[in-house]
Amino acid sequence: MSMENLINKYFRPGRLPHIWCPGCGNGVITGCIVKAIDKLALEKDNVAVISGIGCSSRASGYLDFNTVHSAHGRALPVATGVKLADPSLKVLVVTGDGDATAIGGNHLIHAARRNIDMTVVLFNNSIYGMTGGQYSPLTPQGSKATTAPYATIEPAFDITELAKAAGATFVARATTFHAQILTDLIAKGIQHKGFSLIEAVSGCPISFGRQNKMGGPADMMKWQRDHGVMLAAWNKMTDEQKAGKFPIGVLHEDNSRKEYTEAYDELIARAQGGNK
């Protein structure tokens, strides 16, 4: 299906043009999400897209699936409820770096710990864009923000390592430059039974790029091209070569752990069967 037909099929085209700033990567990531859903030939009614609050979380309003635009940081608890109510649904969570790792940081680690079957697409633009460029837990150390005019002194989370440590069973990363890889990773995340997190590195030319003199939207995309390294190449690099760069691809996959709704169904059967 052509991209134009995909937009007409899976978006609410009447809501376009979207609210995102010129050159914002969020549109590319949202496009990758629908391409992944189309690739897997999922029925629209069998997909639920839950988002929190922030630039990224506006995506649920443009998509024509079962959608909830929930409260700040609370996309994962809402998604957990949706998944437990109907485990047959394919649940996607659309969230941003601030939404998922600061306000909703606790929900993120516990959803990962439970290994509940859902796919989190984390739009990482390194900043709180909507509120005017405050630094988030994923803002790289040494970057400027409106709340860090002399540059932030805090080290950033590596969210893929955090998710892995918390128990996520599928962890991947790509960028808006690597849009085809991102589509494949989202599709793999949806197919994976368990908690999947895909970090989508996105450019925010207005609130992050401008303060950090990164150039225009195309320059930020070229930065992603030059700093994102495929995992196979990354593994052969020396620590010196790795400095300032990041790996992309499937970073962690574990199919040995039980999925939460499955364990919950077993609990129900055990409780109703009367055997202790």
Add this chain to the structure above:
Amino acid sequence: MSLKIITERCKGCGICAAFCPKQVLALSEIEKIEAVHEENCIKCGQCELRCPDYAIFVEK
């Protein structure tokens, strides 16, 4: 016509023009994208892939 541009959706970010290998695209006076050398288009789809606003499509 191999390129379809939906001008109302274009915000003039210039990503498509920067990644076009044949310099087919350029921003107009009102900062909307237009195909200035459409005859050079090789339909590679870079513009469609990278457009964050779903404003340009390659018709094959």
